[in-house]
Amino acid sequence: MTVRVRVAPSPTGHLHVGTARAALFNWLYARHHGGTFILRIDDTDRERSTAAYEEDILDSLRWLGLDWDEGVGVGGPHGDYRQSSRYERYQQAAADLVASGAAYYDNRSPDELEALRRRAEEEHLHPGHYIRRPEKAVAEGAVRLSVPPDQPVVFEDLVRGKISFEARDIDDFVILRSDGTPTYHLASTVDDVDYDITHVARGEDLLPSTPKHILITRALGAGEPGYAHLPLLFGTDGKKLSKRHGAESLSTYRDEGYLPDAVFNYLSLLGWSIDGDRTIFTRDEAIAAFDLIDVSRNPAVFDPDKLSWMNGEYIRATDPEEFRAMARPHVEAAIGRSLDEEEWSRFEEVSDLVQERTRFLPEAGEQVVFLFEDFEYDQAAWDKVMAKDGVPGILKTAQERLAAVDDWAAADIEAVLRGMLEEMGLGAAKGLQPLRVAVTGTSVSPPLFESLAALGKEKTLARLEQAQRELAG
RNA sequence: GGUCCCGUCGUCCAGUGGCCUAGGACGCCGGCCUUUCAAGCCGGAAACGCCGGUUCGAAUCCGGUCGGGACUGCCA
Numbered sequence: 001m002t003v004r005v006r007v008a009p010s011p012t013g014h015l016h017v018g019t020a021r022a023a024l025f026n027w028l029y030a031r032h033h034g035g036t037f038i039l040r041i042d043d044t045d046r047e048r049s050t051a052a053y054e055e056d057i058l059d060s061l062r063w064l065g066l067d068w069d070e071g072v073g074v075g076g077p078h079g080d081y082r083q084s085s086r087y088e089r090y091q092q093a094a095a096d097l098v099a100s101g102a103a104y105y106d107n108r109s110p111d112e113l114e115a116l117r118r119r120a121e122e123e124h125l126h127p128g129h130y131i132r133r134p135e136k137a138v139a140e141g142a143v144r145l146s147v148p149p150d151q152p153v154v155f156e157d158l159v160r161g162k163i164s165f166e167a168r169d170i171d172d173f174v175i176l177r178s179d180g181t182p183t184y185h186l187a188s189t190v191d192d193v194d195y196d197i198t199h200v201a202r203g204e205d206l207l208p209s210t211p212k213h214i215l216i217t218r219a220l221g222a223g224e225p226g227y228a229h230l231p232l233l234f235g236t237d238g239k240k241l242s243k244r245h246g247a248e249s250l251s252t253y254r255d256e257g258y259l260p261d262a263v264f265n266y267l268s269l270l271g272w273s274i275d276g277d278r279t280i281f282t283r284d285e286a287i288a289a290f291d292l293i294d295v296s297r298n299p300a301v302f303d304p305d306k307l308s309w310m311n312g313e314y315i316r317a318t319d320p321e322e323f324r325a326m327a328r329p330h331v332e333a334a335i336g337r338s339l340d341e342e343e344w345s346r347f348e349e350v351s352d353l354v355q356e357r358t359r360f361l362p363e364a365g366e367q368v369v370f371l372f373e374d375f376e377y378d379q380a381a382w383d384k385v386m387a388k389d390g391v392p393g394i395l396k397t398a399q400e401r402l403a404a405v406d407d408w409a410a411a412d413i414e415a416v417l418r419g420m421l422e423e424m425g426l427g428a429a430k431g432l433q434p435l436r437v438a439v440t441g442t443s444v445s446p447p448l449f450e451s452l453a454a455l456g457k458e459k460t461l462a463r464l465e466q467a468q469r470e471l472a473g
Numbered sequence: 474g475g476u477c478c479c480g481u482c483g484u485c486c487a488g489u490g491g492c493c494u495a496g497g498a499c500g501c502c503g504g505c506c507u508u509u510c511a512a513g514c515c516g517g518a519a520a521c522g523c524c525g526g527u528u529c530g531a532a533u534c535c536g537g538u539c540g541g542g543a544c545u546g547c548c549a
Contacts, residue, residue, distance in 0.1 A: 010549060045549070110547085117545090126475050127545055142547045160478070169476050169545095177547040184549045208477060208544040229478085232543070236484075240542090269485060269498090276487040277497040296486075299542070303484050306499040316512075357511045367510090381509095417508090432508040444510045 003035025004198045006071075007061075008042045008188065011054035014249030017302060018203060018233045018241060020064060021267045025230060026201050027066045028268070028290040038195060039071030041082045044187050049084075060250040063260050064267075065283065070195075078195050083187045090182035093190050093220065094143045094175055102219035103175060104133050107141030128171020143176035145215060153211035158199070158228035158292040165211040173212055185209060189216040192225060201228040201292055204299075228292040231271045231299045241302055257330055257361025258307070262314040266307045270300040280313055312359035323355045324348060327364040334365030335372050346371050349454035353446040370440040371455055377470070381443035390426075391434045392471055397424065398435055399464040402457070410453040417449070438467035 007023035009015060015023075030037035039061065043049040058073055070076030079085060097103035113131065120129040133146050147170045154164045175186035182190075192200060192213075200213075207229045217224050233241045241248065253263050265280060273296075274281050274289045315323065324347070331347055332338050339347065347354075347368055358364045369375065385391070401416050421431045436448050439460055445451055452460050 012549085042549075048548095106547090113547090121474055124474060129475085144547090157478095163477075165477075171545085174547045179547080181547090183547070188549085203543090204478065205543055206549090209549095211477095231479080234542090238541085266485095271485090273486045273497095275497095279486090279498045298479055300486090301484055303499065306485070309499055312512090353511095359511090385509095414508095421508095428508045430508095436509060440509095442509090446510085448508055 001198060003030055003033040004038065004196050005030050005035060005201060006038035006040050006192070006195065006197055007068075008040040008191075009057050010042045010045060010048075011050060011057060012045055012048040013053055014251050015057045015060040016241075016248060017250055017267070020060065020250045021233060021270055022202055022230055023061060023066055024064065024264065024267050025228075025272070025290075025292065025295065026199075027068075028286055029199065029201065029292055030069075031287045032290045035198075036069045037066070038076070038197070039068040039073070039081065040191060040195070041072050041084075042184070042188065043082055043084045044182060044184065046084065056251055060254065063254050064250065064264055065260055083182075083191065086187070086191070087181065089194070090187050090190055091176065091180060094182070094186065097145065097175070097216075097219050098143060100219070101146070103143050103145045104172075105138050105141045106134065106144045106172075106174075107138050107178070108134065126169040126171070128173070129168060131171040131173075133172060140178070142174045142178045144172040145175050145212070145219065147172050147215060153214055155210065155214060155224065155227060157207075157210075158201070158226055159231075159295045160207075160229060160297055163207070163210075170211055170215070175216065185212050185216060189213045190220070193217060193220055193222040197225050199226040199228060199292065201230060204229045204232050228295065231296055233270060234299055234301050236301055236303060238301065253307075257326075258311050259314045259318075259326075262311040263307070265314070266310050270302065271296045280310070308359045315358050315360070316356060318355070320352055320355065324351050326361060327351065327354070327358075330361045330365040331368060332365075333362070334369050339372070343372055346454045346456070350446050350450050353450055357446065367446060370442075370445065370451075375441040377437065378442040381437050381441075385433045385437045385443055386467070386471060388434075392468060394424070394426070394431055394434050395438055395464050395468050395471070399461055399468070402452075402464070403461055405457070408453060408457045410449040413452050414449040434467075435464070439463045 005026040007019070007026050009019050009023075027037050029035070039058075041054055041057075043054070054072070061068070068074060070078070071081040075081075094103060098105065116130040117127045120127050123129075131144075133144070147167055149167050152164050152166050153170070154162065157163050173185060174183050176182055191197075210227055210229070214224050235241050250263070254260070261283070264283060265286075268274075268286050268290075269279070272290070272294060274286060278285075318326070327347075328339070328344075350368065350371070354364050354367050357367060397420055398417065401420050402413065405412055405416055417432070417435075418428075421428060424431065432448055433443060436445055436451075437443055439448075439452060439455065455463075
C-alpha cells in the first residue's frame with residue numbers, strides 16, 4: 001500500500017507555523033516512503049474563508065518547498081480538493097448513515113441539549129454522556145452519529161502508542177447540521193476515506209476527535225488510516241503560539257527575509273530530531289531519516305532565537321553571489337530607492353563581510369546604509385566615542401593622511417592609518433572608533449578599512465570634515 | 474467537573490535496564506582572537522518533577538502523587 005498523506009488547512013487565516021510544521025512532517029513522511037502528499041482545503045466555514053488566505057497558504061507552502069502531488073492547484077483524481085465543492089457528497093454520506101441506522105435525525109433544542117449536559121456534569125460524567133438517540137425518531141433536524149454502546153474505541157497512535165476511549169465518554173455528535181452543511185468531523189473523515197488517505201498526521205488538539213472519526217470511518221464501511229498526533233507548538237511563555245510571539249504565520253518569516261531552508265530545518269526539529277547530535281542538515285538528509293514513529297510526544301516551544309541563529313548559519317553558508325542577489329532588495333528597502341550600477345559595486349566590495357554579520361536579510365541593508373545615504377549620527381555612539389580628548393586631533397590627522405592616499409584600496413588605507421596610530425601612540429580601538437563613528441554614523445559597522453574603501457575617498461574625507469565641524473560647533 | 478495526552482538543562486532534542494560522574498544544539502556566563510559588531514575557537518553554569526516498587530543495577534519498567542496541556546459546540 002502506498003503512503004497517502006494530506007495537510008488540510010482552513011483558509012481562514014495565514015498559514016500558521018503549527019500547520020506548517022504538520023505539513024512538513026506529512027511531506028517528509030510521504031517523500032521518505034515515496035508516497036503521495038495531498039493538499040486539501042477545508043473551507044467549510046464559508047463565512048471566514050477567503051480566496052486571499054487560500055492563496056497565502058499555497059504560497060507559503062511553496063515557499064517552504066513543500067510541493068504537493070495532488071490537491072488544490074495541481075489537481076488529481078478527486079476534483080478540486082476543496083470541501084466547499086463536495087457538499088452533496090457529505091449530505092449523501094449522512095443520508096447513507098441514517099439509512100443504515102448508524103446515524104439519526106435530531107431536532108432537540110439547544111436548551112434540551114444543555115440540560116442533558118448539565119445533568120451529566122452534576123453526576124461527574126462526561127458532558128456528552130446523555131446525548132443519545134431519543135426514544136421517538138424524527139425525520140428532520142441535525143444528523144447525529146449513533147455511538148455504539150459499550151465498546152471502547154481503541155487505536156494505535158504512531159507517536160503515542162495505544163489510545164483508548166470508552167464509548168460512554170463519546171457523545172452522539174452532530175455530523176450534518178440542520179441547514180444541511182457538514183461538520184468538520186464528517187467532511188474531513190469522508191474526504192480521508194474517499195481520497196484513500198493512509199496516515200493522518202495532525203496536531204494533538206485533534207486527539208479527542210479521533211474516536212469520532214474512527215466511528216464515522218467504520219460506519220462508512222471503510223478501513224481506518226493510521227493516526228499520528230503531533231505535539232502542539234507553544235510560545236516562549238508556554239502559552240499557545242499566537243501573534244504575540246511574533247511567530248504566528250509563516251508568511252511573516254518569508255516577508256522578513258528568513259531563508260526557507262533555515263525555516264524548514266528549524267521546523268523539522270520541533271518534535272523530531274535526525275539523530276543525537278546533528279542540528280543542521282539538508283532536506284534530503286531529513287527525508288532519508290524521517291519517520292512518524294520517531295516524533296516526540298511532548299509539546300515544543302517555538303524559540304525565535306534559535307531560528308535566528310539557524311538562519312544566520314544558512315546565510316553564511318550561502319554562495320556569495322546568491323547572497324548578493326538575496327540582499328539587494330533589502331539594501332534598496334533600507335535606503336528607500338534602487339541602486340545604480342556604481343552604488344551596487346560599492347555594496348559588492350563589502351558584501352562578503354556583510355554576509356558574515358547577517359542573521360536575517362534586512363540586517364544586510366541596515367549595515368550598509370552609510371555607503372549610500374547621509375545619516376544622522378547615532379547619539380549614543382557619538383556621546384560615547386566622540387566626546388573623548390584627542391578625538392579632534394585623530395580626525396584631523398586621519399583626514400590629512402587619507403587625503404594623500406593615491407590608491408584607494410583597503411590595504412593602503414590600513415597601512416596609512418596604522419602608521420598614524422603608531423605615530424600618535426594610540427591603540428587601534430581608541431584611534432579607529434572615532435573614524436568609524438565619523439564615517440558610518442554608528443559604533444557598529446563592517447570592518448573599517450574595507451568600509452572606507454567601498455565608500456570612496458571623496459565621501460570619506462567629506463565625512464571626516466563634517467564630524468570635525470560637528471565637534472567644533 | 475469529565476475524557477484524553479504530556480513530564481530529561483531556561484528552550485529544542487539524544488537517551489529505550491548497566492556504555493550516564495546524563496550527550497548535542499540555541500540561549501546565558503567567562504576567556505582567546507580582534508579596529509567595532511559578528512563569525513570562529515576554548516572553557517563554564519545548567520535537567521532526569523516527587524514518592525514508592527520491581528531489579529544485582531532505573532532517566533529508562535510498574536504504581537501513586539504533583540504539575541502542565543488539549544478537548545469537552547448544530548467551530549475547525
